[in-house]
Amino acid sequence: MENITELKKVRQDIIKDYSAKDILDTHIDKEVSKMNDLQYVIVKDIIKETDDTKSFILEPDVSKGTRELAPFKAGQYISLKLFIDDAYVTRAYSLSSSPSEALKNFYRITIKKVPNGLVSNIMFKDIKVGDGLTISKPMGEFGYNKIRDEENVIAIAGGSGITPFMSLAKAIKDKDEECSLTVIYSVKKEKDIIFKDEINELNKNKNINFVITLTEEEKDNYLNGYINEEMIEPYLKEFNTVLMCGPKGLYQTMNEILLKFNIPKKNVHYENFNVMYEPSEKNTYSLKVIMKDEVKTIKCKSDESLLISMEKAGIKAPSSCRVGICGFCRSILIQGKVKTIGATQVKALSENDYIHPCVTYPESDVVLKLDI
Amino acid sequence: MIYDYIIIGSGLGGLSAGLNLTLNSKKVLILEKNSLPGGATTTFKKGRFEFDTALYDLYNYGNSEHIGELQNIFNEYDLSIDGEVVPFNALINALDLKKPYEIKGNIEDFFIYLEHLKPGSITNLKKFLKVIKEIHDSILEIEKGVKVKNEYFLKYLDTNAYDALIDIGISKEIIPYLSFLWIQLGSPLNKLSFIDYAEFMYKIIFKKRVVLNIKNMELIFNMVNKYRDKHGKIIFNAEVVNINKNKDYVLVETKDQKEYKCKHLICDLMPRYVYKDLLKATPEINKLENARTIGANSLVVYLGLNKDCKTLGLKHYKYYNFNNLNSIINIKSMNSFYHSTFEAIVPNVVNEDVSPKNTTIMVLKTDYYGDAWAKVNKSNYHKLKEDLANNLIEQFERYFNIELKAYIEEIEIVTPFAFEKLTNNINGSMYGYMRKGYDNSINRLVSYEDEKDPNISFVGGSSLFGNGADNAIKSGYFITNKLLNKDDF
CATH class of the missing domain: 3.10.20.30 (Beta-grasp domain)
Known part of the structure; x- marks a missing residue:
């Protein structure tokens, strides 16, 4: 079996001449070792957006080992993990800041106070600037996908459902995403509009158009009433992608409307933050x-x-x-x-x-x- | 308590090892870092599509005429596999060809095509079949530890695939057409041992490929459930962070600070990861690791299309595209991002039940060698990932003249970064170590007894037999058989 012995020897001889130094990480190894499922952040600022909505600016908490924030794609969310009464509780919030701001090491999440809401009430009452929080890495698939989607994007937002579209609009402004975005944004009254100044600023961009409708009052410069066919029609082109974020009732109404415009199902995407279930009997x-x-x-x-x-x-x-x-x-x-x-x-x-x-x-x- | 064996990782290699050991009444614990078993072999759901990640057709399972090793192994494990043999059904294009060529049917049909390309080839192609058959028998002997006398085996033991094909008399013009499947092995013909190549071709030609009627995750759970039936223990969310070799046992520590002891440790992990991150390597191990080349990493794009494959014009089960049909020239282009080497699988062509009615699943994959990803960082990651996937889809549309984009309902893009996060494979490699010169599978096999670590064994796609689901399963069986014969505890 001369050949086989020879084969072993060739291998041994080649290996023998290599360095005995420790094995090094590759570039990908190094980058992957920085990816963590959890991120530790500090509340840098709290901004009152409306009577019942606040934004929280989050920065990495270096003292806890988070050196930099993970990048994200507009539309993604983080899950906030709070330790309340000896138990962990999580809530998912869309990032309302831009992907480019994450590279400058801050995120913004925007939270609406829910009556009797466990987490939102703690965030409103107890959390102060300087407090530490634990959040997940950015997750989720919602948003604009340039491979899958049409370039004309109609976003339907109800109330605090505006947050992922703020991020998308900013990403378009930063040229991180290339699409034309119309956001049809429904709120109760003018005072309930989140990000009002930012919206006015973003509207100067030719590919971004926020259209606001007020459902509980009539005012100049705004549409009036619940989102309907007439509000959407002017912005439709031959091919459209529809993104929706808001309460479940909005989705039901919208599905009926979209059927009339013949928009194929594959071009309609929802963010699903609220699962509702009413059992027939309570036990x-x-x-x-x-x-x-x-x-x-x-x-x-x-x-x-x-x-x-x-x-x-x-x-x-x-x-x-x-x-x-x-x-x-x-x-x-x-x-x-x-x-x-x-x-x-x-x-x-x-x-x-x-x-x-x-x-x-x-x-x-x-x-x-x-x-x- | 000291386990007989602890297995790190519940991929196909780890589960196969676990099954063989529990079948032989050993006390076994599998530690899996993820919340589900399977490692790289899994199924994920997006919208109405269930995408398989690793296994589409199984090599080395065989048919009634040529029984594959996996069939015997599965029989021993008491696992029944439901699947069907698939004939060749591929469309191959290269930028240096005038038009794509097609392979359909059996090997005879392919040889007729090659004879048509270069009249007079058929005699030596038949010789090629004879040679690979004899080499296959010789490998079985080597694995059993029997002395090999076969003339071809000994002659080509130290010959690369290209030189051997020339020696057999296959003409230079025909070789690239015959050998486009080098891409599955991840090495060009001049780096690939003819023994490795012959064994691979033997599997494809004689044992054929079997398409499973179950999803990857179902196969994995069938294995897990069988393993548990035999009193095998498996713990999920248990990432091993440290390994210590003691005099009497190996100590394994998990991220949640739990400790487990065993007499022998089996890693369904890339050895380089184990020696770099979990255990202090000896100078000899470092030399071996520094000598080896990490195989290609890949970008994989999973598409859920909202029309059936006939309507879309997807007639072939597999599509291959190359910059150059000659592997030795082609591989040079694969160090950069924007090359044209890719493959596509359309599982619906052979099994229409893989996705809902009137839909199609397509999986596109492209490979990169060297440090193609070195400039990718967190600021360009998302954008680059989309650009690369987009480029891949557009190339497919252009070269095969089939429209995809208008029909994409779901899309998932997997990068080497995500793959490394899932599997801990170094550099996100999908091929383990590159088969290259002295580091082909045959070289690893003949040096196995000399190089093995007395306390730690390796199974899976980065071990003895190289990448591929069949090799992973076989490695788990083969290595544990070696251990079972030796162990006296």
């Missing part, structure tokens, strides 16, 4: 949660997602997007009957009893395996 069940180190049995309600029940009971359940997409909260249903709302997951996962507790509601007593 309370028991929820047994099996974790790596402990087992807890708590109460859960048929009109509350399993994730919310766990958070209320102080269980540190992982989560991020809260609409069934990101997979952070993925758990295994050991026992029980449940109802899933919103995005569906890969078939092989459902078949292996995986569920997303953020969009899953109990219909019987449930046993769940967390930390899988």
